[in-house]
Amino acid sequence: MPGKVKKDASRGLRLNMIVDWLNKKTPYGGVTVKELAEKFEVSERQVYRDLNTIENYLRVPLVRQENGKAVRVRIESGYLPSLSPEKATVIFLSLLQQKGSALSGHLNEIKDALVSTLFKYHYDPKELAVEKLQKRIHIVEETLAEPEKVGGLFAVLVQSIKDSHRVKIWYYTTHSGEETERVVEPYGLICKHQNWYLVGRCRKRNDIRVFRVDQIKDVFPYTGEHFEYPADFTLTGYMASSWGVINDGKVCRVVIKFDKRIAHRVRNVLYHPSQKIEEELPGGSAVVSFEVCGLAEMTGWLLQWGDMVEVLEPQWLREEMRAMAERVARVYRPGQ
Known part of the structure; x- marks a missing residue:
């Protein structure tokens, strides 16, 4: 009997390690059964048994794809792995910190979904006391007057960055007090003290400029006008010497x-x-x-x-x- 307990414990550990490995490899297309067998030093037949247990008893949804003789396995899209109470709390507090920022448009929906998923099966609500925790955390930050509106514009900018297409923006310029119209090739976003800034090439100035997102009054995406992201440009390199978000080139x-x-x-x-x-x-x-x-x-x-x-x-x-x-x-x- 002692040997059986040890064997069961060893298999339980392997199952958790397989789930963790699948979680890491899923964004890259998953991993083959052969690769799992080699990594965990078991037979491919044992891997199939483990995958069945993971799917049927641990309730982790898996997707299997056959390519010739190889079978590739990944976790089904939308699955959220279990987290420790400490990590779950960090995620929860991180969401609270975004209240009133450009990311707060769907914050309550996301927070509720995360709390439901993270705490539904793993923790006793009385012990976790999520609501009590929220009441005992006070975030002192500037908040946007219209976070939902800014959040909508922010989402358009993020999509434009992902797809590398130009945008037209209507921007309030602080030093002149005027609203200007620009066509920008968006390179990326910078966050400082929860304020977001768009970095991109302004076609009007033919130079890289930084625009504070909450001063952008409107955005129109030119989804059919794509640009080539410069191979020699990185946000990290561009901002390396900047004290804040401005790079005037004068170190x-x-x-x-x-x-x-x-x-x-x-x-x-x-x-x-x-x-x-x-x-x-x-x-x-x-x-x-x-x-x-x-x-x-x-x-x-x-x-x-x-x-x-x-x-x-x-x-x-x-x-x-x-x-x-x-x-x-x-x-x-x-x-x-």
Whole structure:
């Protein structure tokens, strides 16, 4: 009897490992019975028995396709594998975080479907207390005034990126306060602080531009006008030196002194990949350097720290920060 228990346990482990492997291989067309036999060191006949058990007892829907002598197996589309309570909770909280963003259009439907699937058979609702958990998590984020509308435009942009076709957008330009009409070849999307930005080649400017999605008033997809995605372009490479979402091509070395009151932040948080602590000063302050472009965005970040940061280099940025501080001070002068 002890031998049988060990054998059953060994088979149970193998069944779970097969399901996990099928899950990983399904997006790539699945895996052959022969490959499963070789990977798990059992006969092909045993693999067929295991697949029958997985399908009939574990209730994992499988699709089998014969190609000559080979039989390829994959998990049926729409199957959601079981997750641990920890992973299920992470998914749930991630959905909560998107409330009020461009992704929130169908958020409640998706959340309900996920919660139903993830928790229906595996967990006691009283122990999981999903609703209690939701009430005890408060997300402090900016929210869109019309998330459903922005979400609809966002979906069109995603489809255009997938299919590589041009779009016409009506875009509100902040610095001019005007709405402009552009035809764009969409390369990709960037997300910063839950705000989404479209990156693409603007045919009007014949250059790569970044458009904030919630400032796009409307989108018209030219589904019949496809473009060739540039082979030498990657979003990661394009954004590598950018402080935020703007790449103006002017990489500059910036050196900043962080007061002891906030120096721990740059020790614990990487604000940019190029961030480097140059010197630890007596008393707890720190001198930090960055190699960045798009400094217009960086100045706003620096202002939030008030008198707790000091720009040391370059000189022109130091002077610009001083001028900005003076303009802010004038706003608050008595009698203004």
